Amino acid sequence: MRLSGSCLCGEIGFELEGWVSPIQACHARRCRKATGALFAPEIAASAEAFRWIGDEGRIASYEAPVLDQPPAYRRNFCNRCGSPLPVVVEGAGMVILHAGILDDARGLTVFRHAFTGQKSEGYVIPDGAPQFEGQPPVPDLSDLLE
Ligand SMILES: [Zn+2]
Secondary structure: OEEEEEOOOOOEEEEEEOOEOOEEEEOOHHHHHHHOOOOEEEEEEEOOOOEEEEOHHHEEEEEEOOOOOOOOEEEEEEOOOOOEEOEEEOOOOEEEEEHHHEOOOOOOOEEEEEOHHHOOOOOOOOOOOOEOOOOOOOOOHHHOEO
């Protein structure tokens, strides 16, 4: 699969090609804070052909304190407009990004919910996708989109 996206102001973007996971709706407290949304629409994708497009000087990072175990919770964002940007997970050959920054998210749907134990009070999950109270297992190969 081929994906591209950019921040709100358009100064920094990216493209990638390879395997892509469907959307994991993450309800963790930290992910809600980081996105300003009721859940983070997370996508994992191959980092093999990932590349930034535009002004890489716009990429800012924040690492939240480690809670239980490393790695630290890391967020990238545009230092001009604040849009969340992809994070390359070192050593995992994987990039994590949020579906909302994609130019075209056709074919990508929510396949599961993570950290529902921390979901926003009163928010009712509207679909029948599997729910995990904490961290779900690594997605099955059959879940990945080519
Ligand atoms: Zn921007």
